[in-house]
Amino acid sequence: xxxxxxxxxxxxxxxxxxxxxxxxxxxxxxxxxxxxxxxxxxxxxxxxxxxxxxxxxxxxxxxxxxxxxxxxxxxxxxxxxxxxxxxxxxxxxxxxxxxxxxxxxxxxxxxxxxxxxxxx
Numbered sequence: 001x002x003x004x005x006x007x008x009x010x011x012x013x014x015x016x017x018x019x020x021x022x023x024x025x026x027x028x029x030x031x032x033x034x035x036x037x038x039x040x041x042x043x044x045x046x047x048x049x050x051x052x053x054x055x056x057x058x059x060x061x062x063x064x065x066x067x068x069x070x071x072x073x074x075x076x077x078x079x080x081x082x083x084x085x086x087x088x089x090x091x092x093x094x095x096x097x098x099x100x101x102x103x104x105x106x107x108x109x110x111x112x113x114x115x116x117x118x119x120x
Contacts, residue, residue, distance in 0.1 A: 001068045002118045009120035010065070012072060017059045019072055019093065024056055026095040034097045041101040048100070052087070055079060074098060080105075 004010050042048050057077055064076035072093055079087045081102065090099040 001066050001073060003116055004065050004067070004120055005112065005114075005117045006063045007112060008114055008117040010062075011118070011120035012065070012067060012070070015070075015072060016062055016065065016075065019075070020057050020059045020062070023075075023091070023093075023095045028052065029094065029096040031092075031096050031098050034100055038100055048081075048087070048102075051081065052089070052097075052100075078103070 004012075010016065038045055038048075057079075061077040061079055062075055063078050065072055066074040074090055074092055077089045077091070079089065081087045084105055085102050086105055088099070088101050088103050089097055091097050
């Protein structure tokens with residue numbers, strides 16, 4: 001599976017835009033992994049899930065994605081949550097939340113391992 005990061009370059013811009021629009025028409029689903037790990041990453045789980053329920057995804061929120069044979073499998077969105085924090089959502093092409101966590105707005109990922117990513 002190929003990984004792409006916005007700091008390295010995206011290859012599938014139009015596909016990502018179209019997929020984001022399609023995802024907005026679907027209902028949220030949660031993977032077992034998400035539900036098992038959210039309790040270790042978030043204090044106000046109910047508040048976070050209520051917030052996400054009304055989120056409309058935007059192509060400009062994508063910072064990373066995974067594709068296999070030109071099929072987007074996972075997309076990572078960074079969504080503003082409050083004055084100090086963002087929500088990171090890793091979701092499948094069916095709008096299943098694979099992973100969710102809170103990140104500081106100040107975190108600009110200086111530890112990015114560029115060698116893991118393809119150049120778009």
